[in-house]
Amino acid sequence: MTRKQRRLTMIGGSLAVLAVAAALVLNAMRDSIVFFSTPTMAAEKHIPPGKRFRLGGLVQPGSLVRGDNLAITFAVADGGATLPVAYKGILPDLFREGQGVVAEGALDAAGVFKADTVLAKHDETYMPKDVADALKKQGHWKDDYGAKPDAAAAPTKGASR
Amino acid sequence: MIAEAGHYALVLALALALIQSTVPIIGARSDDVALMNVARSSALAQLAFAGASFAALVWLHVTSDFSVANVFENSHSMKPLIYKITGVWGNHEGSMLLWVSILALFGGLVAAFGNNLPLSLRAYVLAVQAWVASAFYLFILVTSNPFLRLANPPIEGRDLNPVLQDIGLAVHPPMLYLGYVGFSISFSFAIAALLEGRIDAAWARWVRPWTLMAWIFLTLGIAMGSYWAYYELGWGGWWFWDPVENASLMPWLAGTALLHSAVVMEKRNALKVWTILLSILTFSLSLLGTFLVRSGVLTSVHAFATDPARGVFILLILCLFIGGGLSLYAWRASTLKQGGLFAPISREGALVLNNLFLTTACATVFIGTLYPLALEVLTGDKISVGAPFFNLTFAPLFVPLMIAVPFGPLLAWKRGDLAGAAQRLMAAGIAALIAIAVLLAWTHGGSTFAPLAIGLAVWVIAGALCDLAERIGLFRVGFGIAMRRARGLPRATWGTAFAHAGVGVALIGIVCETTWNSEYIATMKPDDVARVAGYELKLDGLNQRQGPNFREMIAQFTVNLDGEKLSVMTPSKRNFTTRGSSTTEAALLTRGGSQLYISLGDTTADGAIAVRIYHKPMVLLIWWGPVLMAFGGMLSLSDRRLRVGAPKPAKASRALQPAE
Numbered sequence: 001m002t003r004k005q006r007r008l009t010m011i012g013g014s015l016a017v018l019a020v021a022a023a024l025v026l027n028a029m030r031d032s033i034v035f036f037s038t039p040t041m042a043a044e045k046h047i048p049p050g051k052r053f054r055l056g057g058l059v060q061p062g063s064l065v066r067g068d069n070l071a072i073t074f075a076v077a078d079g080g081a082t083l084p085v086a087y088k089g090i091l092p093d094l095f096r097e098g099q100g101v102v103a104e105g106a107l108d109a110a111g112v113f114k115a116d117t118v119l120a121k122h123d124e125t126y127m128p129k130d131v132a133d134a135l136k137k138q139g140h141w142k143d144d145y146g147a148k149p150d151a152a153a154a155p156t157k158g159a160s161r
Numbered sequence: 162m163i164a165e166a167g168h169y170a171l172v173l174a175l176a177l178a179l180i181q182s183t184v185p186i187i188g189a190r191s192d193d194v195a196l197m198n199v200a201r202s203s204a205l206a207q208l209a210f211a212g213a214s215f216a217a218l219v220w221l222h223v224t225s226d227f228s229v230a231n232v233f234e235n236s237h238s239m240k241p242l243i244y245k246i247t248g249v250w251g252n253h254e255g256s257m258l259l260w261v262s263i264l265a266l267f268g269g270l271v272a273a274f275g276n277n278l279p280l281s282l283r284a285y286v287l288a289v290q291a292w293v294a295s296a297f298y299l300f301i302l303v304t305s306n307p308f309l310r311l312a313n314p315p316i317e318g319r320d321l322n323p324v325l326q327d328i329g330l331a332v333h334p335p336m337l338y339l340g341y342v343g344f345s346i347s348f349s350f351a352i353a354a355l356l357e358g359r360i361d362a363a364w365a366r367w368v369r370p371w372t373l374m375a376w377i378f379l380t381l382g383i384a385m386g387s388y389w390a391y392y393e394l395g396w397g398g399w400w401f402w403d404p405v406e407n408a409s410l411m412p413w414l415a416g417t418a419l420l421h422s423a424v425v426m427e428k429r430n431a432l433k434v435w436t437i438l439l440s441i442l443t444f445s446l447s448l449l450g451t452f453l454v455r456s457g458v459l460t461s462v463h464a465f466a467t468d469p470a471r472g473v474f475i476l477l478i479l480c481l482f483i484g485g486g487l488s489l490y491a492w493r494a495s496t497l498k499q500g501g502l503f504a505p506i507s508r509e510g511a512l513v514l515n516n517l518f519l520t521t522a523c524a525t526v527f528i529g530t531l532y533p534l535a536l537e538v539l540t541g542d543k544i545s546v547g548a549p550f551f552n553l554t555f556a557p558l559f560v561p562l563m564i565a566v567p568f569g570p571l572l573a574w575k576r577g578d579l580a581g582a583a584q585r586l587m588a589a590g591i592a593a594l595i596a597i598a599v600l601l602a603w604t605h606g607g608s609t610f611a612p613l614a615i616g617l618a619v620w621v622i623a624g625a626l627c628d629l630a631e632r633i634g635l636f637r638v639g640f641g642i643a644m645r646r647a648r649g650l651p652r653a654t655w656g657t658a659f660a661h662a663g664v665g666v667a668l669i670g671i672v673c674e675t676t677w678n679s680e681y682i683a684t685m686k687p688d689d690v691a692r693v694a695g696y697e698l699k700l701d702g703l704n705q706r707q708g709p710n711f712r713e714m715i716a717q718f719t720v721n722l723d724g725e726k727l728s729v730m731t732p733s734k735r736n737f738t739t740r741g742s743s744t745t746e747a748a749l750l751t752r753g754g755s756q757l758y759i760s761l762g763d764t765t766a767d768g769a770i771a772v773r774i775y776h777k778p779m780v781l782l783i784w785w786g787p788v789l790m791a792f793g794g795m796l797s798l799s800d801r802r803l804r805v806g807a808p809k810p811a812k813a814s815r816a817l818q819p820a821e
Contacts, residue, residue: 009505014517017558021521024554025528032549035542054545070682070762070771089682090762090771093395093743104545 034104040080042107049107055083055115056102064097076101076113087115164229167217168308171258174210174265175298177203181268181291185284189357197280200287201272207294208269215249215262218307222249228314231255231307237320237739239710247331248321253455253471254307256334260451261297263335263342267371268294271346278367285353286346293345296478304471320710320739329389336382337409341447343375344416348444351437352486355493365427365436370798372423372440376416377794383409384787395745395760397775399674399783402551407530408450414523415443418516425512429574431503432513434494439516441490445483446523452479453530507577511569518562525554563617563668566661567624570654571631585631589623611676614668621665625658656797660790667786670754673779680776684762684769694776696757697721698730703770711735713746716761716770720750732759732772754779 036054037045047053055076063075063082070089074097075082085103095101095118103115181203188196218231222245227233235252236245250256268290275283301307350368354360386409391399400406419439425432456472503509529546536542567589571582596619600612630636632654633646681693691698701717713735720727732748747760755778762771 003502006502006505010513013505013514017517017521021525021554021558024557025525028550028553029532032547032553034545034547036545066765070684090773093745 036102038078038080039076039083040078042083043081047107049109049111052104052106054102054104055085055113056100057083059095059097059099059101061097076103083113084111085113085115087118089118091118163217163220164226164308164310167214167221168306170210170214170217171298171302171308174207174214174261175295175302177207177210178291178294178298181207182288182295185288186356189281189284189288192281194280197284200284200291201275204265204268204272204287204290207291208265208272211262211265215258218255218258219246219249221308222246222255225318227316227318228311229307230309230311233311233315233318235321236318237710238317240320240326241709243328243331244321244326248325250334251321251325251330254301254305256338257297257301257305257455258307259335260338260342261294261301263338264290264294264297264345267342267346271349271371279363281357282350282353282364285356286349289349289352289356290345293349293482296481300471300474300478304474317739320737323711323735323737323740323742323744324393327389327393329385329393333382333385333389336378336385338382340375340377340379340382340416341409341412341450343371343378344412344440344444344447346371346375347419347440348482348486351440352489354437354497355489358493358496360433360437360497362427362430365423368436368440369420369423369427372416372419372443373794373798376413376420377791377798379409379413379416380787380791380794383413384784384791388784391780392747392749392758393744395747395773397678397680397747397758397760397773397777399780402529402546402548404530405454407526408453411523411526411530412443412446412450414519414526415439415446418519418523419443421512421515421519425509429503429509431509433497435516437494437497438490439520441483441486442520445479445486446527448479448482452476503574504576506572506579508569508572508574510577511565511572514565515562515569518558518565522555522558522562525558526551529554560617563621563664566621566664567627570625570628570657570661586624586627588630589620589627592623593617593620608676611672614672618665618668618672621668622662625662625665629654629658651800653797653800656793656795656800658793659796660793663786663789663791663793665786666782666789667784670779670782670784670786674777674783677778678775678780681774682772684765684771686767686769691772691774693757693774694778695722696727696776698757698759698774700770700772701729703764706733708735710739711737714761714764716759716772718748718759720757730757730759732761734761751781754781754785756780 034052034054036056037047038057039055042053042055057076057078060075060077060082063073065073067073072087072089072091073084074087075084077083085105087103087105102119103113104117104119105113105115108114181200184203185197185200188194188199221229221232222236223242225232225236225238225245227236231252231254235248235255240248248255250259268287271278271283271286271290275286278286347368350364350371354364383406386406387399390401391397419436422432422436422439426436452472452475456475529550533544533546536544567586568579568582571585572579593616597612597616600615601609604612629647629650632650633643635643638646679694681691683691685691685700687700687702689700691700697720699719699721701719704715704717706713706715713733715731715733718730718732720730728750730748730750733746734743735746736743745760747758750757755776758775758777760773762773764770
């Protein structure tokens, strides 16, 4: 085999693999990407039931209800709208009323957000980044949301799932 | 005093790095031996000062000197000694100091052991190493000084984030950094080769052990981090496709490709230009990982930095080195001579295929990690790319790679015989088919995907064994002769077999854990019994205990199997008073390769507690696989060829000198 033929084989093979990879990526992009919404955005966009998205906002104080068998309901608010959330399981260590939360799942026919994952990807002093940005954008940002007086000086490190 | 000394040592290290980054190059350009030798002494001195600076910070943490901001924010006088030490790198400033110290360490190692390198090559390599070091010393001194004093020293510190107070995290960052930063050596060698416009097989023989060493540390570091997430975060997950995890996976994939292409370059003097590009890309991905983690563009466990100035600074370093490296490559790569010819079906061809799939897989991880960031910057839309994306892209690319793995070592250099190799792999193929058939029958009606994937893993493991059996002539010559041959085999061959088998072992663990994992989540009261995968777990009761810097609530479970008492498990929930935060300490019970896993949730008003119990079959294989890979790497590293294979002439002339 000459150098030219060898090179053509190699280039052809590489292009084939790259094309397959590109097809896989595009396909996965279409199906498995999850958008982030706050309750207000969810109401504006009229997200259809069954479509998965990430819901972010603050856990409405006083809305947390623990039912039987680890069933939990709470409401997520962003100052503009609230959305009821139902979840079954154990909440993360850092889940607290009045603090930021991100839940992943979909709306059911009754308009309740059925979450299968609840993340509190932040520490005790500040918001999840997504939530903070969204709240700022909507003008509902208040620095005292969730901040603890003794540790508010500097955001500390870490997060939990 | 110690803090100021540490700070001063860091400034001196910067000054030395600046000298080291210029003088040797002038020396190499003008062929001045004295100037070129400056590289060696300055690299060693730089190591001494960076090391002194790091030691100073460790000392400040150990003695709980809360007049230093870094110690105040991340330490507590009641914290156990080990976490006072590991707390040094449990924060942004300290971990960057660790980063540069390791960089200085690698520079020092090249200086100390690079006696038989061509003098000009060593000068260039150390100079490039010093460019990187200078940039990061500046970064630390300008934006994140770990030795900053507080005007009014408090009497007590803020304590380290509780999830980081763990032995897994004591070892994970240094390992990972040894891997990340270790790739700077291959980067420096690549840039040096481009600057010199010269590259030969001796170059590859030098780069390969360094790459291998970095790769071993990175492999262990990733495995360690994954195991830490598994037991400490309390969710039983071991890989989340989190951007921070991807940031360490990308250099690993590129580094694995580099490892293999360096073999082709060393043995056959081919793929030179590609190897150089991979060296640059691998270290670029390491830098990208540092940027992603350190700049705070991501919010996760690892996001220490929230100061945008730091992000911009690291981004500049990133652009400078990646942009500079790639531009130099585009400009100078054509001056390098072309290598040897080979047919597509050959050992070289197999290694090219390996590189193709590894780099493509790396590219899909890259897209999945950076696409959300890019989209947010461009359109403001926030999306999350999670496990489904990577399962749909990364996994399909790994399947053909895994099928091809056993063929590689059995093909001859230059022109291979695919049919012959297939024939010799017959046993492995049969083993894989039997595994698939047995599993399909056993899990009748269950998932068909899992048995196929395990069959693939068996194929890879058996393929590695076939290769060994073939080489020592097992079953063809007598057992005694075969054993003697086995001892005579190069360690690198054993290393290859172990590393490849390790991939298969990890795959079995991954498939078993994801397919047959059973979980039980409920609230339990004392004397309640949970049944999971044949085990009976009885909650005996809840106790309170006071730890050194936390209070914890311990639940005691008695584990029974078939009516017989096996063991007692004690998961707990710790409350760290200083930060007012809590962590979940999972309890693990290992049975063979499988584990029972209990973590606690909240207590309810009536004295019940939420618990999460998992049975994870074969989960330990997920980490034994990487350990096996790293062991293979070490065997390969200890190969005679790599120890004595460096160019001879330099040594000979040195040996003559004393006689004169």
